[in-house]
Amino acid sequence: MNNTLDFGVVLHxxxxxxxxSGIKLTLQLALGSWLLAMALxxxxxxxxxxxxxxxxxxVAVYVSYHRNVPTLIQLMIWYFAIPTLLPASVQIWLNNFNSEFVFSLxxxxxxxxAYFCEDIRSGLRAIPSGQTEAARALGMGYIRSMRWVIxxxxxxxxxxALINHTVLLFKNTSLAMVIGVAELTYATREIENYTFRTFEVYLIxxxxxxxxxxxxxxxxAILAQRYQRALAR
Known part of the structure; x- marks a missing residue:
């Protein structure tokens, strides 16, 4: 058995x-999931x-479900269970447009x-009630005051907290390998199966x-510093 390290085998x-390709797909999955999560x-x-x-x-039920059911189980529900409830034409359309990626995202x-919602709600609690009153005094309605002030x-x-959960989301993209998404962890396992260079590929x-x-x-951290400078002015 050859015990010498050879990173060239897995890098070229x-x-x-x-x-x-796995890194690119991981970043796409993380970005798409983050945008969906933040908007929701x-x-x-x-x-x-x-x-x-x-x-x-x-909302309380939604947050409780998604925070207490393992993410892996949620992935499997979306990939194996949800499609059975969809019309056949929709299933065919999804299969033609990379259903694994769509369902994992x-x-x-x-x-x-659910995590972002609780983070933002915690941030709201730290805002003095006078901010809302000041926004209303300026003639802002509920939507405008929430958008521009609160x-x-x-x-x-x-x-x-949002940064920590963003990093967690990025790492959780590796779970998508279980439903066949060819992200970084999936690519790593495939390369290891082909080359038997376990240490090299998993280190990379x-x-x-x-x-x-x-x-x-x-x-x-840079974004947080910019916020602090803006407040200091």
Whole structure:
């Protein structure tokens, strides 16, 4: 058995291309899921702030489900169970347009929305009630005051938690491999099966995940510093 390390085997040719393709798909999945999660989280927060018993209860159930059911189970439900409820024509259409990616993006986005919703709601609690009153005194309605005054401040307050959960979302994209999405972890396993270079390929994959996570945290730190400078003015 040859115990010497050879990173060239997994970095060049078709295997290198597989790794690059896996990284690209991982980033696309993370970005798409993040956009879906953030948009839905803001909507959930607005529904909860409406102080209607029905909407408040529905949002609470949504958050409780997605925060307590494992993300892997949610992925499997979306990929194996949900399609059985759809018309055959829709199933065929999804299969023609990479259903694995669509369902994994949907599952991850819906799951992460529950965490983002709670982060933003926590940020709202730190805002003095006088901010809302001041916005109303300036003639702003509910939607305008939330858009221009309240939500920006709540997101700023929730930024550390949002960054942490963004990194968590990025790492959770690796779960999509179980339904056949050819992201980085899937590509890593395939290359290891073909080359038997276990240490090399998993080390490269680990470095890629670490580098992306550190970049996300660094970007979040820069954003937080910009917010602090804006407040200092």
């Amino acid at each position: 040719g078709q295997y290198g291309a597989m790794l690059l 989280a803001v909507l959930l927060v607005l529904l909860r702030l409406a102080n209607k018993r029905v909407t408040t209860a529905l 949907t599952a991850l986005g819906l799951c992460q929305a 939500l920006p401040q709540s997101i700023r307050n929730a930024l550390p 994959s680990s470095v890629a995940y670490l580098a992306c996570s550190l970049l996300l945290m660094g970007a979040g």
